[in-house]
Structure formats: structure tokens, C-alpha cells
Amino acid sequence: MILLDIHEPGQTPLPHAEDAATAAVGIDLGTTNSLVAIAVDGRPEILRDALGDGLVPSVVAYLEGDDEPIVGRVAKRILEDEPDRVVASVKRLMGRGAGEVATLGGHLAQKTHDDGQGGMVKLDIGGRIISPVEVSAEILRSLKQRAEMVLGKTVDRAVITVPAYFDDAARTATRDAARLAGLEALRLVNEPTAAALAYGLDRAAEGLYAVYDLGGGTFDVSLLKLEKGVFQVLGTGGDAALGGDDFDHALAEHLLKQRGGDIASQDVKRALSAARRAKEALTDEDTVTADLDLGDRATRHEITRAAFEALIAPLVGRTIEAARAVLHDAQVSPAELSGVVLVGGSTRVPLVRREVARLFGRDPLADIDPDEVVALGAALQAEALTRGSDTLLLDVVPLSLGLETMGGLVEKVIGRNTPIPVSRAQDFTTYQDGQTAMAIHAVQGEREMVEQNRSLARFVLAGIPPMVAGAARIRVTFTVDADGLLTVSAREALTGTEARVEVKPSYGLSEDEMAGMLQAAFENARSDVTTRLLAEARVDARRMTLALDGALAADGDLLSQDERGAIDEARAALEAVMAGEDRDAILTATEALEAAARPFAELRMDRNIRKALAGVEVSRLESRLQAG
Numbered sequence: 001m002i003l004l005d006i007h008e009p010g011q012t013p014l015p016h017a018e019d020a021a022t023a024a025v026g027i028d029l030g031t032t033n034s035l036v037a038i039a040v041d042g043r044p045e046i047l048r049d050a051l052g053d054g055l056v057p058s059v060v061a062y063l064e065g066d067d068e069p070i071v072g073r074v075a076k077r078i079l080e081d082e083p084d085r086v087v088a089s090v091k092r093l094m095g096r097g098a099g100e101v102a103t104l105g106g107h108l109a110q111k112t113h114d115d116g117q118g119g120m121v122k123l124d125i126g127g128r129i130i131s132p133v134e135v136s137a138e139i140l141r142s143l144k145q146r147a148e149m150v151l152g153k154t155v156d157r158a159v160i161t162v163p164a165y166f167d168d169a170a171r172t173a174t175r176d177a178a179r180l181a182g183l184e185a186l187r188l189v190n191e192p193t194a195a196a197l198a199y200g201l202d203r204a205a206e207g208l209y210a211v212y213d214l215g216g217g218t219f220d221v222s223l224l225k226l227e228k229g230v231f232q233v234l235g236t237g238g239d240a241a242l243g244g245d246d247f248d249h250a251l252a253e254h255l256l257k258q259r260g261g262d263i264a265s266q267d268v269k270r271a272l273s274a275a276r277r278a279k280e281a282l283t284d285e286d287t288v289t290a291d292l293d294l295g296d297r298a299t300r301h302e303i304t305r306a307a308f309e310a311l312i313a314p315l316v317g318r319t320i321e322a323a324r325a326v327l328h329d330a331q332v333s334p335a336e337l338s339g340v341v342l343v344g345g346s347t348r349v350p351l352v353r354r355e356v357a358r359l360f361g362r363d364p365l366a367d368i369d370p371d372e373v374v375a376l377g378a379a380l381q382a383e384a385l386t387r388g389s390d391t392l393l394l395d396v397v398p399l400s401l402g403l404e405t406m407g408g409l410v411e412k413v414i415g416r417n418t419p420i421p422v423s424r425a426q427d428f429t430t431y432q433d434g435q436t437a438m439a440i441h442a443v444q445g446e447r448e449m450v451e452q453n454r455s456l457a458r459f460v461l462a463g464i465p466p467m468v469a470g471a472a473r474i475r476v477t478f479t480v481d482a483d484g485l486l487t488v489s490a491r492e493a494l495t496g497t498e499a500r501v502e503v504k505p506s507y508g509l510s511e512d513e514m515a516g517m518l519q520a521a522f523e524n525a526r527s528d529v530t531t532r533l534l535a536e537a538r539v540d541a542r543r544m545t546l547a548l549d550g551a552l553a554a555d556g557d558l559l560s561q562d563e564r565g566a567i568d569e570a571r572a573a574l575e576a577v578m579a580g581e582d583r584d585a586i587l588t589a590t591e592a593l594e595a596a597a598r599p600f601a602e603l604r605m606d607r608n609i610r611k612a613l614a615g616v617e618v619s620r621l622e623s624r625l626q627a628g
Contacts, residue, residue: 024157024186024386025147026194026378029140029174031091031243032216032345034058035372036143036158037379038151044198044376044383047150054372056146058216060138061086062125063539071142074536081543083269085126089245090139092217093132094177095170096121133177140181157184159382161374163218164190165238165398167444168456168486175485186385188485191215192222193233194377195343198368207338208234210327212356212364213374214319215344217243221323223330233396235330235417237322242315244279244346250311251275251303259292259299267294282308283348291605298608309351320355329417340364345371396420401456401478401486403428404441408450413478416446425477434466438474440499442488461490463497537586541578544590545571548597551604558603570596 026044028035033055037046046054053073061075062085070078079086122129140160147155160183162174171188178185192211206226213220220238252275256263263271271292278290282305290301327334342364346352356364368376396419402412403426413426430438438461445453464472473493480486491498548571556564574589 022154022156023147023151024159024382025143025155026375026380026382027140027143027158027160027183028191028194028372028375028378029091029136029143029160029162029177030058030215030374031089031218031245032058033371034139034143035375036147037372037375038147039376039379039383042380042383044379046372046375047147049146054375056139056142057088058091058139059086059088060090060135061539062128062130064126069138070536070539071138072536074540077540078543079269080273081547086269087123087125087130087135088269089217090123090132090135092241092245093121093123094136094173095167096132133173133180136174136177137180140177140183144181144183156182157186157382157386159187159189159194159378159385160185161191161194161378162188163213163215163238163240164192164220164222164233164236164396165218165240167240167399167454169454170240171485186382189378189381190220190222190233190236191343191374192220192236192341193224194375194381195341195373196224196226197377197380198373199341199365199377208332208336209339209341210323210337210360211341211343212319212323212347213238213343214346214352215243216346217241217245219243219319219322221319221326223326223332232419233417234332235326236396236398237326237329239318239322242318244344244349246315247279247312247346247349248272248275250315251279251308254307254311255290255292255301255303258301259294263294270294278303279308279349283350293605293608297611298605300609305350312349312351316349316351316355319352320359323356323359334360334362337362341373342366342370343373397422397480399444399454400446401442401444401480402453403476404443404450410443410445410448410450410453413476414480418480420480423477423479425475428474428476429470430464430467430472430474433469435469435472436464436466437462438464438490440476440488440490442478442486456486457488459488459490459499461492461497461499463495464492465495534581534583534586537583537590538578541574541586541590544593545574545578548593551597551600555600555604555607558607559600563600567593567596567600 023038025047026037026039028037035046035054035056037044039045048054056072057076059072059075059079061070061078061082063070063078063082064085069075075086076088079088122131123135140158144155144158158178160174160178162171166174174188175185192213195211195213196209209224209226211220211222211224213222218238218240219242220236222236223234225232225234249272252268252271255275256271271294274290274292278288281288282303285305287302287304290303292299292301337360340356340360340362342353342356347356347364347366347370353364353366396417397414398416400412400416401414402410405411405428411426414422414424418424428438439458440461441450441458442456443450443453444456447453461474464474474490475493476488476490478486478488489498548567552564552567559567570589570593574586574593577585577589580586
């Protein structure tokens with residue numbers, strides 16, 4: 001097989017560069033949803049499923065007794081019934097230590113496991129201890145399989161997008177996940193840069209552009225300068241733990257406060273699901289209702305867009321302040337911008353669009369679906385790296401890189417917003433007579449003290465010839481590649497003694513861990529795509545029948561004989577095909593049962609609401625209804 005060459009921007013590909021047996025794709029590995037796309041001759045396209053849906057919910061379910069995780073929409077539905085076995089919003093945990101997760105507080109809604117080793121946080125999923133890297137690898141593997149089904153060829157290379165504000169640990173964890181999923185990450189591209197590519201700003205425009213990227217779990221704002229095919233990121237800022245998920249939590253907490261009473265831990269994710277649906281509906285409606293069927297009672301809550309906007313206003317305000325800070329750091333006024341690009345599903349929220357327009361003094365560009373724009377840009381970059389391109393991407397270091405010096409101080413070597421790739425060196429010396437070794441501690445962050453920043457790596461330069469303090473000269477070099485990943489080297493000038501480390505943050509996977517996971521994946525080969533899809537269909541069908549059985553046992557008396565007969569007939573039809581090999585038949589029967597049971601679900605909701613209002617005085621009824 002001919003290898004697929006990778007070319008630097010502007011180079012002409014060799015005649016054999018295109019290998020018909022393989023393909024390189026672009027992947028947006030998102031907090032809420034993920035997508036995969038491919039570009040051919042400069043035209044990017046989202047790869048969709050048989051129903052035409054491009055979004056794959058970034059949700060993974062680990063069911064008891066089932067070795068094959070479930071990814072996507074089926075896993076999202078399982079979340080309602082078995083929340084403790086489902087992981088969502090795992091992107092927020094990439095590269096995070098157990099101590100950092102505590103700062104997320106109620107925003108996690110997931111049981112964690114701390115092994116006391118100080119590495120990346122682990123998740124406890126029904127007794128399974130799983131790292132965020134492994135969960136992300138399942139999402140990437142699902143996207144890879146979709147691409148292979150649609151394209152009819154092997155997909156083993158991808159450009160993967162990451163938030164501009166992802167630090168070195170989170171980027172390393174993303175690369176680990178790709179490797180575990182069987183993908184070579186050609187490059188990690190910042191999401192705002194990918195969005196600019198998708199808009200064709202590299203070809204059709206020059207000037208300054210701001211990219212406001214508000215996704216499910218992360219927020220970035222970047223300032224890009226476009227000139228003669230060169231993308232230069234002048235500045236970036238944001239928050240790796242702020243996004244649409246926080247809007248959901250704010251609304252869910254409001255609803256639960258209205259509801260009152262004790263809330264079981266398994267009800268938190270159900271409340272979040274209801275809040276998310278209400279948030280999405282409020283994009284187009286002024287008033288919506290949210291039904292909370294938790295525990296032994298159901299409540300109905302009316303939510304106005306104004307009330308929702310009041311809840312999220314402080315969160316939106318934080319994004320605006322970050323955007324204002326980026327403009328200030330780059331010494332650019334809003335009037336100097338040629339345009340503003342919106343990225344991320346959370347930018348659909350009307351308050352967000354109004355505040356962005358107010359800050360920048362113009363309506364933002366939103367021609368391309370904000371959920372899809374990043375994946376489309378990643379696909380264009382994948383094509384550029386494998387076939388050659390005239391576009392040059394110059395991203396930046398999101399957070400400063402430096403060394404620990406005496407007294408626990410940080411000496412910055414590469415400042416934030418420095419264009420990458422970059423290599424910078426700084427000379428240091430010994431502080432003690434006869435010193436023959438020096439400990440090198442690389443850190444990342446903007447604070448002045450070591451303990452206030454992220455520790456990246458430690459290594460020792462030994463073999464320094466003994467001399468008086470201050471006489472030795474040790475040159476320490478920081479090199480950041482195009483993916484934003486760091487290598488640190490140290491060299492003693494007199495003897496040429498050298499030591500170096502490719503920074504592998506403690507929050508990534510060790511080589512032994514990675515090798516073990518890859519070996520396990522090889523020895524226990526995954527089922528092919530058809531088998532996996534069949535398994536998902538069966539799981540969804542089983543979930544529906546179990547839920548229906550419980551509902552009928554509790555409230556079956558609500559149905560007439562004919563209504564019960566119609567449901568039983570649809571259920572029997574599903575049972576008849578559930579164990580078979582025909583996935584389409586299972587899906588059709590599942591939809592038929594769902595349609596047959598829908599009127600029953602409405603009757604149950606009415607009964608629960610009547611129970612909740614039983615015994616309430618007429619004079620208090622109106623206020624009780626408003627409070628839910």
C-alpha cells in the first residue's frame with residue numbers, strides 16, 4: 001500500500017499522494033455533540049447517518065453485562081433511565097486532575113474515582129473505572145466507523161479540533177484518545193481557526209476577524225489576522241469550563257428549587273435533560289413548559305425567555321468580558337474588525353447573539369450552521385495536509401510556558417499568544433558551588449508562583465562539571481509544535497551534556513497504559529459496524545419495553561381495552577424481531593411501539609399533575625400552578 005504523504009502548506013503533492021484505499025477526515029470532538037466531515041477539491045461535507053443527521057451526541061453508555069459501549073443518540077436516551085451508567089460532557093474532564101474536578105462542583109453530575117496517584121481523574125461508571133481519554137476514544141471510534149461506512153474506505157487519519165484555550169495536558173489527552181481509537185491525529189487545530197477556514201476567509205477576505213466560539217462545555221474567543229493566505233492568531237482567550245452546559249445547570253437548579261423537596265442523585269441528569277430541552281425551545285418561543293417527572297410526583301413549570309435570560313446573564317457576561325480582554329491585549333478596537341464569526345450551538349441563544357452584536361457593534365456572521373462549521377473547517381485542513389495547500393495556519397500558545405526558579409517563582413520563556421510553531425531558549429546557571437545536576441521543572445500558566453500554575457514535566461540535567469556557583473551556563477529550550485505540544489531540552493555549554501523531554505503531562509496516559517489499552521483492543525477486536533448498530537438498536541428496544549412494562553403496571557387502568565390491545569400488539573411485534581438480525585425491522589417496530597404508547601404517556605402525565613394538585617384550595621391553585 002502506498003503511504004499517504006503529508007505536505008507543508010504551499011507544497012505541491014507528489015503524484016502518488018492520494019491513496020484510494022484510505023481517507024483523511026476532519027473531526028469536531030465536541031462537549032455536547034461531535035461531527036466528522038471530509039473535503040474533496042476544497043468542498044467540505046458533513047458525513048451523515050442513514051437518517052441524514054450529522055450530529056453524534058457526545059454521550060457514552062456502559063451497560064451492565066455488555067462489553068460494547070453505546071455511543072450517540074441511543075446512549076442519550078439511556079441517560080434518562082440509567083444515568084449512573086452514562087457519561088456526557090466528558091470533554092470538560094480532558095487533562096484535568098482529580099483536585100481540579102472538585103472546582104466544577106454540581107456541573108459534573110458524574111461519580112468520579114480518585115486513585116490517589118495525582119493523575120487524570122477517573123470516572124466510576126457502574127463499578128467500571130474509566131478515564132476521560134477512554135470515553136473520548138469511544139466517541140472518536142464511532143465517528144471513524146461512520147466515516148468508513150459512508151465513504152466505503154478505511155479512515156485512519158484525522159485533523160481534530162480543540163478549544164483554543166485547551167492547555168498542554170488537554171491537548172495531549174486528545175491525542176491519546178485519537179491513538180486509542182485507531183486514528184493518527186494529523187494535527188490539532190484550534191476551533192476558531194477551523195471555523196474561519198470553513199467560512200472561506202482564507203480565500204475571500206483579508207483583515208481582522210473575531211471568532212466567538214461558545215459550545216456545550218468550553219468557550220473561546222480568538223482574533224485572527226488574514227493576509228495573503230496566512231492565518232495569524234493575534235490573541236485568544238476564554239474558559240475551558242464555561243459553555244451551554246452551564247446554561248442547562250442554571251435552569252435545572254431553578255426548576256428544582258421551584259419544585260422543592262428532596263432530590264435523588266439519579267434525578268439530577270433527568271432534570272438537566274428537561275432544562276436542555278426547554279433552553280433549546282426558548283430559542284424560538286417566548287414561553288415554554290418543562291415537565292419534571294421525578295421520584296413519586298410530576299410537576300410542570302412555565303419558563304419565559306426573559307426569566308431564562310436573567311438566569312444566564314452572568315454567564316454570558318463572563319464571555320463578553322473575555323472577548324473584551326482579547327481585544328485589549330491585541331490593542332484592537334471593535335471598529336477595526338472586518339467581521340465576527342459565531343461558532344458553537346450555544347450561540348443560538350438570543351441573548352448571546354444580542355450581547356455579541358452589542359460588543360462588536362455589528363451583526364455577527366452565522367451563515368453556516370454553528371454546530372457544523374468547525375468540522376467543515378477541520379476537513380479542509382485535513383485535505384490541505386494530505387494534498388497540499390496555499391493556506392498557512394499560525395496559531396498561538398494559549399497560556400505562557402516557563403520554568404521554576406529559586407523561591408518557587410516562575411520564569412516565563414514563551415509568553416501566551418506567541419505564534420506557533422516556536423522555539424525559544426533562555427540561559428540559567430547554578431546557585432551552589434560544585435553543583436553537578438540541575439532539576440528542570442516546566443510549568444504553564446500566567447501566575448507568578450509555581451503552585452499557582454499547571455505543572456507539565458520534571459527532569460534532571462546531570463553531568464554538569466563542578467564549578468563555583470554562577471559559572472555554569474545551562475541553556476533551556478522550549479519548542480512548541482504546530483499542535484501546541486511541548487518539548488523541553490537543557491544543554492550545559494562547556495561539556496555539551498544534554499537532556500530533553502517530550503512533555504507528557506501527568507494528566508495524559510503513560511506509554512504503558514496506552515500500550516495496554518491498544519493491546520486489549522487488538523486482542524478483543526471490536527465488532528464490525530453492522531454488529532454495533534444492531535446492538536444499539538436492540539438496547540434501545542429493550543429500554544423501551546422495560547419502561548413500558550413499568551408504566552403499565554403503575555397506570556394501566558387508564559387505558560381502554562382497545563387502547564391496551566393496540567399497545568400490546570405493537571409490543572409483541574417488537575419482541576418478535578428484537579432478537580433477530582434485521583436492524584431496520586427493529587427500528588421500525590420500536591418507532592411503531594413509541595407511537596402507540598404516546599397517548600398513554602400523556603394520560604400518565606395528566607394523572608400525576610392531578611395528584612400533585614390534590615387537596616389544594618381553589619384560592620391557592622393559580623399560585624401553585626405558577627410555582628410548578
